[in-house]
Amino acid sequence: MLQKISDGSTKEKLLEAAKKEFMQNGFLKASLRTICKNAGVTTGALYFFFHDKEDLFDSIVKPVIDHATQILAEHFKHEDSLLSGSGPVLMQTLVHEANKKDSAKGDLSTALAIFRYLYSHYDEFILIVQKSQGTKWEGCVNSFVDWNYKHLKSIADSYCKSHGKKKIKPFVLRMVSNSQINCFVNIVLNIPSFKEAEKHLPYVMHYLVGGWCTLFDENI
Amino acid sequence: MLQKISDGSTKEKLLEAAKKEFMQNGFLKASLRTICKNAGVTTGALYFFFHDKEDLFDSIVKPVIDHATQILAEHFKHEDSLLSGSGPVLMQTLVHEANKKDSAKGDLSTALAIFRYLYSHYDEFILIVQKSQGTKWEGCVNSFVDWNYKHLKSIADSYCKSHGKKKIKPFVLRMVSNSQINCFVNIVLNIPSFKEAEKHLPYVMHYLVGGWCTLFDENI
Amino acid sequence: MLQKISDGSTKEKLLEAAKKEFMQNGFLKASLRTICKNAGVTTGALYFFFHDKEDLFDSIVKPVIDHATQILAEHFKHEDSLLSGSGPVLMQTLVHEANKKDSAKGDLSTALAIFRYLYSHYDEFILIVQKSQGTKWEGCVNSFVDWNYKHLKSIADSYCKSHGKKKIKPFVLRMVSNSQINCFVNIVLNIPSFKEAEKHLPYVMHYLVGGWCTLFDENI
Amino acid sequence: MLQKISDGSTKEKLLEAAKKEFMQNGFLKASLRTICKNAGVTTGALYFFFHDKEDLFDSIVKPVIDHATQILAEHFKHEDSLLSGSGPVLMQTLVHEANKKDSAKGDLSTALAIFRYLYSHYDEFILIVQKSQGTKWEGCVNSFVDWNYKHLKSIADSYCKSHGKKKIKPFVLRMVSNSQINCFVNIVLNIPSFKEAEKHLPYVMHYLVGGWCTLFDENI
């Protein structure tokens, strides 16, 4: 595994205490004093390991963001390769025919991988999504929306071109991207365990694909 | 109109300065001192008009929340009355057939009313949605999701019953509710003017209805 | 009666609210804001009737102090007149023989009069004794001790002179004076009703006279 | 000695400045700002050493209260052991015969010890007795009165029982207790030096014992 087991070192104790404090109070209201006290360590020690308050937050959150980014990047890369390589047939797999097959949107494996990872770093996920106001990560989810948007756009444009339809409006794609990301975030936020989320996932995908396919209907 | 035009009174100056400061820094980081300074007023004056920092925030935000709530309440009431009064035929209007008609989801009038109102109180809307961390309104959007969920559930249950289908899972409805609210919020957040939003609205509705109708498909 | 019945006028309402606030919080912690709010009156009104915070406190407390002072003054004057007029015989009444009679220290009438008055102005008494820190009255009880000391001294000196004994040391007399006043204050503070205090009074006097007479014993 | 000599450290400077400020203004009116300024230290420094304003006051006053309490406790314990161990004879020493001997109330050693201690912590004593309003110590003297009352009661009850007299009324004993404590406090308050107080002490004891013995007179 990539993650070191907590070894009770000062740094680990600080990170643990910080996580708890950030979870309870959010970045802005969190108190370094409290963190140090709970870690059983002096303020000076904190500043030996971390440059400042935000750096401390970063140290907790960054690895998770990076890893999630990587999973997504691989997923996008994979879909892109399918797309560029194999023309209209595959396109249907990705888009229109998706809801007629039991493995909607290609397959669920990427979604499951992401979920599995996020649930195993639940606190960090919460920190990123709900407690990062005041840090550079407060727009983190939006960045993912942007990214996903670009991805969706390339798929949609490609599909429309090959089917002789006019392009989906960027605004709509942005909204869809946002909708997708938001659904995923919401699942993790509202469903306590990976196991349950796993069970729900097909319904979610079905719903999202339903909306997605609507975009390519003739009558609009 | 219900809203008084700013008359340059101390209270108005304070509210104006507060709005600006809250917009810039969010509730937690906002400084009352700065607000007073920018309003050209002493700290004491602020406390003559407002009970405390949160009361100041409230005074800006509450009327907008109340009004939006009222619009929604009327909308829900209206749909409920259609539902209870007229059986399966209308149900189709509300649900399944929606995407086959140009007035999806009944009609767009409620959505437009809400949008028109929110755009005319843009700053307040931003404050509620993005700057209210640390106040009692930080979960405000979630409350709307909950509310909408109850509404969707009654519609869905009623429809399923009359069509002999098994109920939609609560979790799915919750997700859909969240998705809908999130889309609307996102439009206001990302589209600068009401005029543009108005143009986009049909696409949005089409997308949302698409997802919604998927729920009632046979094959899941 | 000297005391006007509260007529619900603004001034009366202020005095009433002030009394309550001063009782609860003492002079220093008392808030004029709170007083005005409870009186249902604005701050400005308060400053129409009273010069400042201390003046407000004074207005409540001064009449009671004055009246108590007057009662005492009459008592002292009366005892002085007995003293100057009638030589050694009366002296015994006042002092040494006191504890052999059932009406110790002359009689209890003065004490009863004072008690009756204080109990009928209980709140004001508490204010003077326990809540006046920060006002010019915070040493009020000490003034009474001083005054009583002068009185005791004249009695003691006169007695000693006429009995050929050497004078009681001023320090001792001061202590005795303090002891007496303190006992009286303590009774009012610890015994809730005049009726009960009246019952206890003889024991108190017996105790005080016991100590007082000790001063004139031969063997010291 | 238990007390460290002021070493000019920040904490010592703060305590010194605080003592001065509390003496001048009492707890409530004392300003932490002023204290820090006079200590030549920033506000933050104060809060490194003390939890809050009251903790600062406590740190000055608590050791003295504790020590005085201890001295008294030992004294009470000693008297109790005499009482339980040796019957009526000693009882006379403690009570009735006290005024016929030159070492009234057993001996003066406890009183002297207390005085010596209090005079060597004069400022702290003043703080406790006169400047503690608003802190948990404002009723401190009353606690001592209560304590002494319980002690007096056990002595008095024991004496009355062994002499076949009916018990002294609790109210009277409470008053006597108050009177004794009050006298002692008053001495320290009014007599500037231990040396003088020492000279006066026999008179004080004589007076107090005089009153005390009166309680056991036949004719009341």
Next chain:
DNA sequence: GATGAATGAGTGTTCATTCAT
């Protein structure tokens, strides 16, 4: 590596008081 001490600007809030109307 880590401590303990200290900084100093900043926080929201309360205060008694004033004054034009």
Next chain:
DNA sequence: AATGAATGAACACTCATTCAT
């Protein structure tokens, strides 16, 4: 006689950060 608005200094307290040791 009384209001409502406003003052401005003061309050206790917290903050992230620094640094000599």
